Amino acid sequence: MNEALNRITELARRVGRNVTFMEVCGTHTMAVSRSGLRRLLPANVKLISGPGCPVCVTDTSYLDAAIELARRPGVIVTTFGDLVRVPGSESSLERERAAGAAVRVVYSPADALALARENPDKQVVFLGVGFETTAPTVAWTIKKAAQGGVPNFSVLCAHKTMPFAMEALLKDQEVKIDGFICPGHVSVITGAQLYRFIPERYGIPCVVCGFEAVDVMKCIAMLLAQIAEKRATVEIEYTRSVNETGNPAARHLIAEVFEESDAGWRGIGVIPRSGLAIRPEFARWDAGQSVTFRESKPHPGCRCGDVLRGVLTPPECKLFAKVCTPTNPLGPCMVSSEGACAAFYRYER
């Protein structure tokens, strides 16, 4: 640890100017906060959080649609745990569950499919939220439902992909980003090649990073070294899991079941080509076909959108730790265990 920190200090001195690195992934945000790393870094190295917490960037209109489904008789809504407490426009899945709706937390989308098989008289809907890491597991489940003829299973799909969101931040220019700490487990699927366009088109260094504090420190040193040496390329720190080309079987499965679509990101807006929609040939397993997405607004004072773009740090939001807390979250960044606000609340107050 000390060795890595000494290297960061030496390289930061060589760089000789202020630099801002964005940790794109929510799991990195949590690792940075938990380790206290931010406080150990040289004064000219700043870390900001990005839009890589899937729950945090899920639009309010999606949650309202999930809530609408949960209220229907005979429907069981299944989801990863983080989504349950995220507030929609008027309610949350947690509140609906307390009022009698069938909302079940599952560990895997495959568990949701098993639940549908066990309950043929119920409609089981899985909330498909997540990035490239999670998308193949949901694609697998949809394909199995199609192959096995499970008509009472469907997915409400809000899967998103990273590259166009990262590019949107660079085009936005509201925040100057000098380097990306790239998401490790997204890259397991996509390969590090995913980010090549960033140094090529924008001259910004990228390093794919693992999730231990020592990984993040090595990654910061690698980004600083690129800047000090006036290089911009994609490098892999997380060599335990990531290679250039990723997991071809998983990528193939994503392409088979999903197609590229525009997607609404909470607080950011619609980013063209940044989403995955279920292909028409699997429409029967698309819960989005039976529900209306209405325009909806998050809490008026919530600044999660600015936090997700790295414009604002959580303590700069007026609601943070006053009226918005983990027990009474007003925005998704405080709900999700990977949200920047939850991480700051727990470790950096």
Added chain:
Amino acid sequence: MCLAVPAKIVELNGTNATISVEGTLREVDVSLVDEPRLGDYVLIHAGFAIQKWDESDYEEWKEIQESVPHE
């Protein structure tokens, strides 16, 4: 949400495997990784193995885990 943990395959039946995460057993699907074998280390996300790990990677990860204090 993109959390993933390394685990060892301790039982294998086609594309279904029992994995051990530090002694805790779980059923997962291994159809997304190439030629999974008994004793392989794999990275698990949401009930699926998404990548193989070399044993040396696992040892490195263990070493990192043991070197930092946990809550």
